[in-house]
Amino acid sequence: MGGCVMARKLRIHFEGAIYHVTLRGVERRRLFDDDADRERFMDRLGVYAEECRIRLYMFCLMTNHVHLLLETPGANLSVFMQKLQTAYTIYYNLRHDRAGHLVQGRFGAKLVEGNQYLLMLSRYIHLNPVYVADLVDKEFSKRRKALREYRWSSYPGYAGLATPFEMVTEGPILSLVEGDGKRQRLSYRRFVEAAITRTDEEFQDVLRGSSLAVGIPGSALKK
DSSP states (O other): OOOOOOOOOOOOOOTTEEEEEEEEBGGGOOSOSSHHHHHHHHHHHHHHHHHTTOEEEEEEEOSSEEEEEEEETTSOHHHHHHHHHHHHHHHHHHHTTOOSOOBOSSOEEEEOOSHHHHHHHHHHHHTHHHHSHHHHTSOHHHHHHHHHHOSSBSHHHHTTSSOOOTTBOOHHHHTTSSSSTHHHHHHHHHHHHGGGOOSHHHHHHHHTTOSOOOOOOSSOOOO
C-alpha cells in the first residue's frame, strides 16, 4: 500500500490581488554573489513585470533572500514568478558554473489586505537592510545611513533620497501617508525610520528631521 503524498497548497489568484512575495536561496545559500548578479536580477524583474503587467510596489534584495510587494491585475502571479525564477537561475548557474535549484522550494506568496497592514508591511520590507546582524547593534546614525544608502531596495526612491525606479509603482503606498509630493515622501521616510530607533532620543532625532506628522489617512488604497 503506497504512502500518502501531501498535496501542494493551492495559490490564490484573482485580478487585483496584492502579494508579499519572498524568494530564499536553497539551504539558505546566496542568491547573489556580487552586484552583477543583483543587476541581472533587477533587469529580469523589470522585464517580466512589464511583460506580465505586474504592478511592482517595492522590492528589497538581500544576500540570500528577496522581498517583493506587488499587485497582479491579470491574476498571473505564478506565470510571472516562473519566468523570473527560471531566467535568473539559468543565468546564475551558467555564470557561477553550477547546476540544480537555486531557490528554496516554491516562492512564498501571502495575500495582503487592509491599508494599515499594507503600510506596516512596506516598512518591514524596507527595513530589511537594518536587520542584518552586523547592523542591529550599531548606533542609530549608522543604521539610518545604511538604510538610506542601500542600493538594492526601493526605499531611497520612496524616501526622496534617490531617483525612484521606473519599474516601481509608488503611488498606492505613498497615498497611505499624509502630505503630497515631497511632503509625502518625507512623511513616509519618518514613518519607516522611526522603527529603527531604540531610545526616545533616537526617536526625537527622527522627529526633528521634518515638521510633518506621521499618519495614515482614511482614504482607500488608490489604484
